[in-house]
Structures are given as C-alpha cells and as structure tokens.
Amino acid sequence: MLTIPVDDFIHLRLLEMSHAPALFRLVASNRDHLRPWLPWVDRMRVENDAENYILRSLGRYSTGTEAHFGIWFHGMLAGSITVERIDAWNRVAEIGYWLGREFVGRGIMRRSTAALIDYLIDRRAINRIEIRCTTANVSSQSIPLRLGFRMEGTLHQAAYLMGRFHDHLLFAITADEWKRRKQGGGAAMREPAAPAPHAPT
Numbered sequence: 001m002l003t004i005p006v007d008d009f010i011h012l013r014l015l016e017m018s019h020a021p022a023l024f025r026l027v028a029s030n031r032d033h034l035r036p037w038l039p040w041v042d043r044m045r046v047e048n049d050a051e052n053y054i055l056r057s058l059g060r061y062s063t064g065t066e067a068h069f070g071i072w073f074h075g076m077l078a079g080s081i082t083v084e085r086i087d088a089w090n091r092v093a094e095i096g097y098w099l100g101r102e103f104v105g106r107g108i109m110r111r112s113t114a115a116l117i118d119y120l121i122d123r124r125a126i127n128r129i130e131i132r133c134t135t136a137n138v139s140s141q142s143i144p145l146r147l148g149f150r151m152e153g154t155l156h157q158a159a160y161l162m163g164r165f166h167d168h169l170l171f172a173i174t175a176d177e178w179k180r181r182k183q184g185g186g187a188a189m190r191e192p193a194a195p196a197p198h199a200p201t
Ligand SMILES: CC(C)(COP(=O)(O)OP(=O)(O)OC[C@H]1O[C@@H](n2cnc3c(N)ncnc32)[C@H](O)[C@@H]1OP(=O)(O)O)[C@@H](O)C(=O)NCCC(=O)NCCS
Pocket: 033, 034, 037, 038, 097, 098, 099, 100, 103, 104, 105, 106, 107, 108, 109, 110, 111, 132, 133, 134, 137, 138, 139, 140, 142, 143, 146
C-alpha cells in the first residue's frame, strides 16, 4: 500500500481494511473534539462503519478521485489526511485532515500536509492545492497559513455542521509557489522532527 514518509517519526499510509479497528477507536474516543468540525463523526457508530468508510475510500482511490491516508506517529494511528475533489483535467486537489486530541499541538499535521503536498506536486503532477476551513476553525486555518497558502475568499454557507450553515475560507497554493517557498527554506520546512508522544489516554 502507498506510504509517504514525513520524517523519522511520522508516515502517511493509504487506509486499508486492517486499519478499521484503530480508526474506529480513535474516532470513538475523540467525538467531542471532532464533532464541531467534521460532519461524519456520529455516522461512524460501530467498527463496521469504519470498514465501510475505508472500502468506499479505496474504491475512490482506484478511480483516481480521492486518497485517504492514516497518519502514523511513533507507530500509533494519530489521525487522517485526505485528498479529495481530485480534478485530473485541471490538476487541482483539495486536502482535508484531523488528529486525535492527544496528538494535537506537536506539528504533526503541518509536517504531514507538507509531505502530502510534495507528493501531489512531484508524483501526481497536481498544480493547485486547496484547503477549506470554517471561519471559526482557527487551528485548521493555521495549517495553510503556516505553509504559505493564500486565503482566496469566503465560500458562504458552504458547510452544514451541528444543525446550521457555516462559511468556509478557501486557501490555495500553486506548484510554482510551493517550490519557490521550499527553495527559500520557509520556517515551516526547517523545524526539527516531532518530540516523543505522551501515552494516549
Ligand atoms: C486542525 C488540526 C489538525 C490542527 O492540528 P495541530 O496539531 O494544531 O497542527 P500542527 O501542530 O501540525 O500545526 C499547527 C500550527 O498552528 C499553530 N496553531 C494551532 N492551533 C492554533 C490556534 N488556535 N491559533 C494559532 N495558532 C495555532 C500551532 O502552534 C502550529 O504551529 P507550529 O507548527 O509553529 O507549532 C487539529 O486541531 C484537529 O484535528 N482539529 C479537529 C478536526 C479539524 O478541525 N479538522 C479540520 C477540519 S477543516
């Protein structure tokens, strides 16, 4: 299965059926943390829902429209990062992500997103990468902002979460911009690897 190395401690691996129990446990123990931002959390009620999700995502990977990766940190499933809305004609793709609460605040997502962008540009010839975040989700916005994305505008009422509509901020970066930023050695590219984890609760 496709694996993307991030650093000595982190790698991304395409989600496969054997990951369903770990995925379900991580979601089940993080519902309150994830629910405000992700609409599908309460639809993953039993392990079989995680299996069905992985099965669907593998189907979409085989048709080239999506790719759903687990983020592995010191051998533990820490969260997920996905490539969605892959538009092969225009070479555009969107990245989405989440982490279990115990893995937040270690730079795991910034590094994982940077590695995935490298992969999409260098190996999949994607030219434009988008990230959408609700206006209230400051933590999520910090990822594209730290990686040099441009905030291109507001998508009004683009998300329906917790019973009401929310605006999305649209962030984007092009392959040229990403390469220039890497050549310039942006701070987000240079920092050391993530520290060892605390035991997850
Ligand atoms: C969004 C999410 C993945 C971010 O995780 P994270 O652990 O904060 O990400 P990282 O540590 O890799 O990087 C975030 C950077 O932004 C900073 N940051 C995080 N939250 C911030 C905040 N509220 N305000 C300002 N800066 C913030 C961090 O300090 C870090 O900077 P650094 O790399 O200089 O240390 C995590 O909060 C999460 O899973 N949230 C719930 C699900 C979710 O919202 N998904 C996105 C839906 S659009």
